Amino acid sequence: MPKFKYLIVLRRMMLWLNFFAILFNATLFIYATDYVIKTEQSYQLLSSLHHIPDSPQTIFWQSIISFVVLAFVMLFHHHTQKFSHNSQLNNLIILIEFILAIIVFVALRMTYNGIFLLIFVDFIISNRNQYNFRDYLIWVLVVGFLLIILLVTDYSILSHFMTLPDITTYLSFLPGKIGPSLVFWKNFITTLNLTLFILILIYFAIYQLNQENDIQNKLALASKANYELKNYAAFSEYIAKDRERKRIARDIHDSVGHALTGIAAGIDATLVLIDIDPEATKKQLTKIQVAVKQGIKDVRKAVNRIRPGALTNYTLEESLKKMLKEYADISRIEINFSYHWGSTDFEKTTEDVVFRIIEESITNSLRHGHASEVSISCTKSESNIYQMIIKDNGLGATNFRPGYGITQMKERVAIINGKISFDGKNGFTTKVEIPIEGDTDD
Structure with a gap:
């Protein structure tokens, strides 16, 4: 069964991959700009960009600092999840992460939107206990929202609505095969990030399904144990009732039985003496009377022992x-x-x-x-x-x-x-x- 710690390792790998992607893209602006200045191609670059570009150092530090803040928030999020299961705090941190991801995206001049995949991974992992994997509607809405974010943050779409610095324009001024090679590595990092994201989703789906199967197995075992416990309780109740019946039978035998036996013997003696010796008969009846009263007391004691305490x-x-x-x-x-x-x-x-x-x-x-x-x-x-x-x-x-x-x-x-x-x-x-x-x- 897939372990959750492996999912955390994959998220950490994706976090480092995105840091490298941010660092790589931000460095491209500095490297390409320095080369253009050294080769005195600034005018051609400005003509290609159709606007005055931002300082590459500004782009670099804004991107790196904002991503470092995002990384610290994600680490804090992971730490708080170990000790707290407050859903409101969890949703608040996810919202903060999403806002920081937008800041990173804007700081990098909207040239890399893979950062939003990282936020989505953090969302599904942190909400693994709040939403069941079979809650299809919730996940359809979440995935749909992610797709919308990826579409509206795509550079080719955004460039139609606003003036943005195209990193490929910077790289086109580099000599020989350096520019195309850097574009290749840029696309490779983006593809690797997407591949890791898909891998995490598959692993998460398997993890959730196994969790559900494990829960179902535990419920089945609990149901079986409950059934056996009911049978044991019923059997114990039967044994207790049988013991109680035997105890009552012993009480009746020892008290009522003995009293009735003595009374019956006394009556037999009375029948013999009644015509021979009336005085002896009276004495015998007195003894029978005492035995009857004692028998009544014994019956009351037996009944009182049966009463609820x-x-x-x-x-x-x-x-x-x-x-x-x-x-x-x-x-x-x-x-x-x-x-x-x-x-x-x-x-x-x-x-x-x-x-x-x-x-x-x-x-x-x-x-x-x-x-x-x-x-x-x-x-x-x-x-x-x-x-x-x-x-x-x-x-x-x-x-x-x-x-x-x-x-x-x-x-x-x-x-x-x-x-x-x-x-x-x-x-x-x-x-x-x-x-x-x-x-x-x-």
Whole structure:
């Protein structure tokens, strides 16, 4: 894969080539002018130029100094790109480079426009992360602008609109084959600059395409890893649920099972003693009563261990607010929670159902709906029904198959004799109705 550092090396080569081109063209004015003066051909030169030419020394120093300033700006640009990715600063420096290129072009009396190719190379390299190579419209506009610049700065076109010193006129006064040789080298440098420019464009295109392929490969690997992570999460969830079922089974076996076994044995003994010894029967029933009460306590302990931890030390409203705040902090989802059930004392089973349904709904909104906002409203209707509406702004699902989570919500609501419905239009909405008759003190 082509490395970016090689692209920087090519740009540096092009920078030095343009410096040599500027130096060569500026030196031609001095060399040709000195030869014309020494051979006393000044009058013929002035007659050929149709105007008084500028001082060749002025042309030389203006061209060299302006190009050196441009080179320093380009080096500064390259240095700042290593530490900053500010697009506004980048565009400002490119604009400054373009203005300096115009100054160099004018200082050299518009005899060399290859400097604009250098600016274009700096532009595409500095904007390699801002514009994708497949953004065809942007690159068509940029290339079109470059072509226009090259056309309007061509000497043969400009000379029709303004009086310009033709370097070939200067060289025509040189003896023998020196003039044509210098013209050849001048054209050779221009052609070499254009060739290097095309080479950089080809290399840049290959670099960008390989970058895109590399990104696509990384995205594919990330997608595969994400898929495997989801499978692992689902498998871990299955293992956790299986462990929880086994734990609950052990609790029921150790507490309820043992209590019921003792009660059954006590009842059998009572049936034997009831006709023989009423007093002993009463004592036996007292023991059964104690066993039943202890069994009820054990069942309550087992149920409390299954409850969400947030409901242990807080009211239902406080527990929901605490849980929703944790979700909002972790996922950055906006949750609007409206609770109008007051200090209603629900059964623990009802509180568990409400808590789990809201928890599952938020999870579904994030995982499946990719929602950024969820509203939860807990109200009481005039027909003595507690209502809970959970609505998100996610993708929604007009035709969805109930998964494990939704099936669990239906089963939980059925336990408290409530109703639950779902609507996948305009996001996803879950509506739950809980009858007040189902609420008694525990």
